[in-house]
Amino acid sequence: MRRTARDSDESARRITRRALFLGGAQLAWIAVLGARMRYMQVDQAEEFRLLAEENRVAIRLIPPERGQIFDRNGVLIAGNEQNYRVVITREDAGDVEAVLDRLSKVIPLSPEDIERTLREVKRRSAFVPIVVADRLSWEDLARVSVNAPALPGVTAEVGLSRHYPLVEDFSHIVGYVGPVSESDLAQIENPDPVLQIPKFQIGKVGVERRMEDALRGSAGSRRIEVNSVGRVMRELGRQEGVAGADLRLTIDAGLQNYVQARLGAESAAAVVMDVQTGDLLAIASAPGYDPNLFVRGISSTDYRALMENDHRPLSNKSVQGAYPPGSTYKMVTALAALEAGVITPETTVRCPGYYESGGRRFHCWRGGGHGPVNLRRSLAESCDVYYYDIAQRVGIDAIADMAARLGLGQRHDLPLSAISEGLNPNKQWKLERRGQEWRIGDTINASIGQGYVLTSPLQLAVMTARIASGRAVVPRLVMAIGDQDQPVPEAPPLGLSAAHLAAIRDGMYAVMNIQSGSAYSSRIEEPTMRLAGKTGTSQVRNITAAERARGVLRNDQLPWNRRDHALYVAFAPHDAPKIAVSVVVEHGGGGGAVAAPVARDIVLQALYGGLPPLTAYPSSQRNRIESQRRDLRLREPSAAAPQGRTRA
Incomplete structure (x- = not known):
C-alpha cells in the first residue's frame, strides 16, 4: 500500500523531533563531563597533586570540650585542664610495633603501655587514633615533634583532661569520669562515634554520669594532609564541635566544705x-576520696585501700x-x-x-x-x-x-x-x-x-x-x-x-x-x-x-x-x-x-553564711568551739575562685 504525502510529512516530523531530543541529550551529557573535568583538573588540582605525590587527606574527630560544673555561686567544681598526649594511627604507621619501639626511645614507655596500645590497635578501626601516653611534660611533647619524620602515624596533641579542684568536698556529688569501657558501650543503643576514641572519658558516677548527655557535647572534625610516611603535613580544614553545657548546682561550695570538714x-x-x-x-x-585519682588511672594500691576501708569512702551515704x-x-x-x-x-x-x-x-x-x-x-x-x-x-x-x-x-x-x-x-x-x-x-x-x-x-x-x-x-x-x-x-x-x-x-x-x-x-x-x-x-x-x-x-x-x-x-x-x-x-x-x-x-x-560568732553558742562551750575551729581543715575562699572555659 502506497504512503500518502500526508503520512510521509508526519513521519519526517517525528524523525526530526527524535533527532533533536537525542542531540540535546548528548550535548547535555558532554557539558556535564566537561564541568566535572574542569572541577577535577582546575578546582581540585592541588588536592590531586598531593595525592599524586603519595600524600593523602584524612579525617580526624575532635573530641568536644566537656561542660564544666559550678556551685550555686559560680565556684568551679569540675573543670578541664590541658593535657599533652601522644597518639598513633594504625593506617598511617604501618609496622605499629616497630614505631612504638622507636617511640619508647624518645619518651618513657613501659612494656605495659606498649602492650596496651597494641591491644587497642587490634581492637579499633585502622583510622582511629590510639592514645599511647598522656599527661606528658612539654619537653616530652617537644621530643616527639622533633622526631616526627622517624615516627610515622604518631602525632603529638594537646587535649583536655577533667580536673576536680575541690578534691574530696564534691567527690560523692559530682563523681568522676573515666575511659569508655565495653560495658559502657553495651548499655548505649546507638553510641556516639566519639565514644570509640580510646581513652575518651565519660561520667562514671554521680552528676558526671547522670548528666552525661548534657555535659559531653558534640564532636567536631578536621581534614589533615598526611604524607607517605604518615606525618601530618598540615590541616586543610576544621569544623569545631559543640562544647558540652555547663551545669550550675544548688550546692554552696563554702557550706559543703564546712560540712565535710565538720564530719x-x-x-x-x-x-x-x-x-x-x-x-x-x-x-x-x-x-571522702580524691576523684582525680580515677581520672588519671587509680593504682591498685590506692583502689585497694579505698575498698578495704571499713568507713566505705566510695559510698555516698547521704x-x-x-x-x-x-x-x-x-x-x-x-x-x-x-x-x-x-x-x-x-x-x-x-x-x-x-x-x-x-x-x-x-x-x-x-x-x-x-x-x-x-x-x-x-x-x-x-x-x-x-x-x-x-x-x-x-x-x-x-x-x-x-x-x-x-x-x-x-x-x-x-x-x-x-x-x-x-x-x-x-x-x-x-x-x-x-x-x-x-x-x-x-x-x-x-x-x-x-x-x-x-x-x-x-x-x-x-x-x-x-x-x-x-x-x-x-x-x-x-x-x-x-x-x-x-x-x-x-x-x-x-x-x-x-x-x-x-x-x-x-x-x-x-x-x-x-x-x-x-x-x-x-x-x-x-x-x-x-x-x-x-x-x-x-x-x-x-x-x-x-x-x-x-x-x-x-x-x-x-x-x-x-x-x-x-x-x-x-x-x-x-x-x-x-x-x-x-x-x-x-x-x-x-x-x-x-x-x-x-x-x-x-x-x-548556713544561717550566718560563714563561721558564726561564739556568742551563738552556750557560754560553757565557747572555748571548746574555738579550739575545734582551729582543728577544722577549711578551704580558703580564694582557693576555688570561678574560672572560665579553657580551650586547647
Whole structure:
C-alpha cells in the first residue's frame, strides 16, 4: 500500500523531533563531563597533586570540650585542664610495633603501655587514633615533634583532661569520669562515634554520669594532609564541635566544705536543704576520696585501700545509705495518730519504763520510765512507751501512709548514683515480701523507727523540710543547664492540720530549748536562730534478756561496728524555717551527744553564711568551739575562685 504525502510529512516530523531530543541529550551529557573535568583538573588540582605525590587527606574527630560544673555561686567544681598526649594511627604507621619501639626511645614507655596500645590497635578501626601516653611534660611533647619524620602515624596533641579542684568536698556529688569501657558501650543503643576514641572519658558516677548527655557535647572534625610516611603535613580544614553545657548546682561550695570538714574522720553523712525551694545546699558523706585519682588511672594500691576501708569512702551515704531512723521517726507516728483522731496533743500516756503486749515487754530507753507524758514531753524527752501505745491505736498502715506523705520510702529523682528508696513497711509489704502476717511487735518496733523501717539522710532532710513548711517540698540539685535556669518544683500543701503540725514543731522546739530536752546541750543561744529538732539512736544489734538483766553494755564498751547509729534532724529558725538538716553518724552512739552538735554547727554556718560568732553558742562551750575551729581543715575562699572555659 502506497504512503500518502500526508503520512510521509508526519513521519519526517517525528524523525526530526527524535533527532533533536537525542542531540540535546548528548550535548547535555558532554557539558556535564566537561564541568566535572574542569572541577577535577582546575578546582581540585592541588588536592590531586598531593595525592599524586603519595600524600593523602584524612579525617580526624575532635573530641568536644566537656561542660564544666559550678556551685550555686559560680565556684568551679569540675573543670578541664590541658593535657599533652601522644597518639598513633594504625593506617598511617604501618609496622605499629616497630614505631612504638622507636617511640619508647624518645619518651618513657613501659612494656605495659606498649602492650596496651597494641591491644587497642587490634581492637579499633585502622583510622582511629590510639592514645599511647598522656599527661606528658612539654619537653616530652617537644621530643616527639622533633622526631616526627622517624615516627610515622604518631602525632603529638594537646587535649583536655577533667580536673576536680575541690578534691574530696564534691567527690560523692559530682563523681568522676573515666575511659569508655565495653560495658559502657553495651548499655548505649546507638553510641556516639566519639565514644570509640580510646581513652575518651565519660561520667562514671554521680552528676558526671547522670548528666552525661548534657555535659559531653558534640564532636567536631578536621581534614589533615598526611604524607607517605604518615606525618601530618598540615590541616586543610576544621569544623569545631559543640562544647558540652555547663551545669550550675544548688550546692554552696563554702557550706559543703564546712560540712565535710565538720564530719571529719567519722563514717557519717549530712544533708542541708532549703525548706522553701527544696534546693540542696550541702550533701556530704564522710570520709571522702580524691576523684582525680580515677581520672588519671587509680593504682591498685590506692583502689585497694579505698575498698578495704571499713568507713566505705566510695559510698555516698547521704543518698545510698539506708538506716533505721530511730526516734527521728516519732514525728511520723505522732502525726499519723493526730490526723486519725486517736489522740490530741494533750493526750497523756503513763511510761513505767516498759510496755507490755502479748506477754512481751518492750522497753523504754529510760529504765525507770518517764511517768505521765503528753506529745510535747514525749518528743522533748524521746519517751518510747508513748509511741508504743499510740502506734497500737492508729495501726501500721496509717503510719506508713504518713511516712510516704512526708517523703520516706521514696526514691527522690536526683542526678546521683544509686539513690536508696529506703523501706516503708506495712501489712501488705510483709505478706508479699516475707510471706508472713504483720505482728503487734512489728508495729511497736516501727513506731520508734526500728524493725523493718529504713531511711536515708536525704529522706530525713525531706521529711524535716515538709514538717517545717507544711508543703510537699521536693529536693533539687541542678539549678541551671547552660543558660537555662531549671524550674523550682511546685510544693503543694501536705493537707495536714495546721494545728497538728504546730504541735509537732513545738515538741521539736522543746527537744532543743528546755532543760530536760534530749539535745538541750546543742541549743543555739541566738534567739533569732533557735533550732527545732529531734534526736535519734538506732540499734544495730539485738539486746538479749540476759544482757538486760546484768546491765546493757554502753556503746564505748562495744566494738565500733556494733555501736548504735547516731541521728539528728532539725529545722531553723524555729519560728520562720529556712533550712532543714539531717545528720547520721554510723556507730556514733547517742544522737543527742554525737549527731546533734554536728547539726547545730552546720545550721549556724548556713544561717550566718560563714563561721558564726561564739556568742551563738552556750557560754560553757565557747572555748571548746574555738579550739575545734582551729582543728577544722577549711578551704580558703580564694582557693576555688570561678574560672572560665579553657580551650586547647
